[in-house]
Amino acid sequence: xxxxIWCFENINLYQVLCPHKLKEFGKDHFEGFKKGDFIYFxxxxxxxxxxxxxxxVKIVSYNEDGEEVVKAILGKGEIFGEKxxxxxxxxxxxxxxxxxxxxxxxxxxxxxxxxxxxNEKFGFSIYKLIGVxxxxxxxxxxxxxxxxxxxxxxxFIKEMADESGTMxxxxxxxxxxxxxxxxxxxxGTSRETVTRLFNELKEEGIIDYSRKxxxxxxxxxx
Amino acid sequence: xxxxIWCFENINLYQVLCPHKLKEFGKDHFEGFKKGDFIYFxxxxxxxxxxxxxxxVKIVSYNEDGEEVVKAILGKGEIFGEKxxxxxxxxxxxxxxxxxxxxxxxxxxxxxxxxxxxNEKFGFSIYKLIGVxxxxxxxxxxxxxxxxxxxxxxxFIKEMADESGTMxxxxxxxxxxxxxxxxxxxxGTSRETVTRLFNELKEEGIIDYSRKxxxxxxxxxx
DNA sequence: TCGCAAATGTGATATGGCTTACATTTTATG
DNA sequence: CATAAAATGTAAGCCATATCACATTTGCGA
Numbered sequence: 001x002x003x004x005i006w007c008f009e010n011i012n013l014y015q016v017l018c019p020h021k022l023k024e025f026g027k028d029h030f031e032g033f034k035k036g037d038f039i040y041f042x043x044x045x046x047x048x049x050x051x052x053x054x055x056x057v058k059i060v061s062y063n064e065d066g067e068e069v070v071k072a073i074l075g076k077g078e079i080f081g082e083k084x085x086x087x088x089x090x091x092x093x094x095x096x097x098x099x100x101x102x103x104x105x106x107x108x109x110x111x112x113x114x115x116x117x118x119n120e121k122f123g124f125s126i127y128k129l130i131g132v133x134x135x136x137x138x139x140x141x142x143x144x145x146x147x148x149x150x151x152x153x154x155x156f157i158k159e160m161a162d163e164s165g166t167m168x169x170x171x172x173x174x175x176x177x178x179x180x181x182x183x184x185x186x187x188g189t190s191r192e193t194v195t196r197l198f199n200e201l202k203e204e205g206i207i208d209y210s211r212k213x214x215x216x217x218x219x220x221x222x
Numbered sequence: 223x224x225x226x227i228w229c230f231e232n233i234n235l236y237q238v239l240c241p242h243k244l245k246e247f248g249k250d251h252f253e254g255f256k257k258g259d260f261i262y263f264x265x266x267x268x269x270x271x272x273x274x275x276x277x278x279v280k281i282v283s284y285n286e287d288g289e290e291v292v293k294a295i296l297g298k299g300e301i302f303g304e305k306x307x308x309x310x311x312x313x314x315x316x317x318x319x320x321x322x323x324x325x326x327x328x329x330x331x332x333x334x335x336x337x338x339x340x341n342e343k344f345g346f347s348i349y350k351l352i353g354v355x356x357x358x359x360x361x362x363x364x365x366x367x368x369x370x371x372x373x374x375x376x377x378f379i380k381e382m383a384d385e386s387g388t389m390x391x392x393x394x395x396x397x398x399x400x401x402x403x404x405x406x407x408x409x410g411t412s413r414e415t416v417t418r419l420f421n422e423l424k425e426e427g428i429i430d431y432s433r434k435x436x437x438x439x440x441x442x443x444x
Numbered sequence: 445t446c447g448c449a450a451a452t453g454t455g456a457t458a459t460g461g462c463t464t465a466c467a468t469t470t471t472a473t474g
Numbered sequence: 475c476a477t478a479a480a481a482t483g484t485a486a487g488c489c490a491t492a493t494c495a496c497a498t499t500t501g502c503g504a
Contacts, residue, residue, distance in 0.1 A: 180451070
C-alpha cells in the first residue's frame with residue numbers, strides 16, 4: 001500500500017521517466033488530452049510508449065456489437081503502450097483519456113532503447129515493469145481458470161486497495177471511477193452479476209460501495 | 223507453418239542462442255535430463271534462462287489436491303524461465319523434462335544481460351520473444367473471456383497446426399504428446415469435456431484424433 | 445432546470461460445462 | 475506376460491452464471 005500512487009511496486013518510474021529529470025528528452029513531452037480523446041488506435045504504428053503524468057487512461061477494444069470492452073485503466077505514473085518495446089509494430093487496441101485533463105509523457109522508442117542501454121538502472125526498471133505486468137496477467141489468468149466470480153471481485157477490490165487505498169480512520173477507502181460494467185469487463189463476468197455481488201457484499205457489511213469510492217469495512221472477509 | 227520447429231515466429235533463436243554459435247559461453251551448456259526430472263522448483267533463485275535443445279519440457283504447478291496443472295509445454299528451440307530476465311527473483315512454478323533425453327541450453331542471467339547490451343540483434347530477439355509470449359497470453363485471456371470451450375479447443379488445434387503441423391498428402395498432421403488432461407488444462411476446461419469434444423469433432427469428420435497425432439481433415443470447419 | 449442517456453437494480457429463465465460416478469481401453473512395469 | 479496404473483469414454487444431474495426483460499436512479503448537457 002502506498003500513498004504515492006506513482007510508486008509502482010518498488011520501481012519509482014515517475015522519478016526515472018519524468019521529463020523534469022530527463023531534460024535532454026524533455027522538450028515536447030507533455031500533451032493535454034480531454035476526456036474521450038483517443039491517444040492511439042489499432043493499426044497505428046507503435047512508435048512510442050507513454051507514462052500517465054496526470055489523469056486516467058483506458059485501454060479498450062470493441063466487440064462485434066460495437067460495445068467497448070475495458071482491458072485496463074491506468075493512473076498517474078503508470079505506463080502503457082510498452083509492447084512497442086517488445087517488437088510490436090502496430091497497436092492492437094485503443095487508448096483513450098478518461099478524465100480531464102489527462103497529460104502524458106511520451107517517449108520515442110529509439111530514445112528508450114538508447115536509455116536502456118546506457119543507463120543500467122533505467123533498463124532494469126523497464127524490465128521489472130514488464131515483469132510485473134506479466135505477473136499481473138498470470139494472476140488474472142489463474143483467477144479466471146480457478147476462481148468463481150465472487151472471489152475474483154473480492155481479489156480485485158483487494159488489489160485496488162493495495163495499489164491506491166488510503167486509511168480514513170478505521171476504514172480503508174479506495175476511490176475509483178469505474179462503472180460496474182468496467183468491473184465486469186476487468187474480472188470477466190456480466191454487469192448484472194457485478195451489481196448483485198456489490199449489493200451482497202454491502203448487505204454482509206463487508207464493503208460500502210458508491211460510485212466514487214469503496215469503503216472496505218472488513219478486509220479479512222473479502 | 224514451418225518444418226523447422228525451432229523457428230519461432232520469425233526469430234531463429236536457436237541460431238542465436240545455440241552454444242555452437244556462442245563458443246565463448248558454451249563450456250557447460252548441455253545438460254541431460256531424464257523423463258520426470260525437475261529442472262527447477264518454485265522458490266529456486268531465478269538465475270538463468272533455458273532453451274530446449276532437445277526433448278520436451280513441461281511448466282506446471284500443483285493445485286490444493288496435489289494434482290498437476292500444466293501451464294505450458296515447450297519443444298526444441300523454445301525458451302523458458304525468461305521471467306528471470308524481467309526481475310523475477312524466485313521461480314514461481316515447476317519445470318520438468320517430459321521426454322527422454324531432454325537437453326537444455328542454460329544461460330546465466332549476467333551473460334544474457336551482457337549479450338543483450340553488446341549484441342543489438344540478440345537483444346531485439348529477446349525483446350521480441352517476450353513480446354510474442356505476451357501476445358500469446360493475451361490471446362489466451364481473450365479466448366477464456368469470450369469464447370466457449372469448443373471454440374477454444376479448435377483454436378488451440380489450429381495454433382498447434384500453425385506451429386508444428388506438416389502436410390501429408392491432403393491431410394494436415396500435427397504430432398503431439400499431450401494427454402487429454404493436458405489439453406484440458408491448457409484451454410481451461412475439464413478432462414471429460416475435452417474427451418467429448420474430440421469425439422464430437424471426429425464424428426463430424428473434422429479431425430482424426432489419436433494419442434500421438436491429430437489429422438486435420440477440414441481446417442476450415444475448425 | 446428539464447430531459448434524456450447512462451448507470452444501476454432485480455426477478456425469471458436458460459444453459460454450458462462441471463461434477464460425480466463408473467466402464468473400458470491402453471500403456472507402463474516388474 | 476500379468477497386473478497395476480494411467481488414459482480415455484460416457485451418462486445423469488446440478489449449479490453458477492449468463493441472458494433477457496424491465497424498473498429505477500443518477501448525472502450530464504442543452
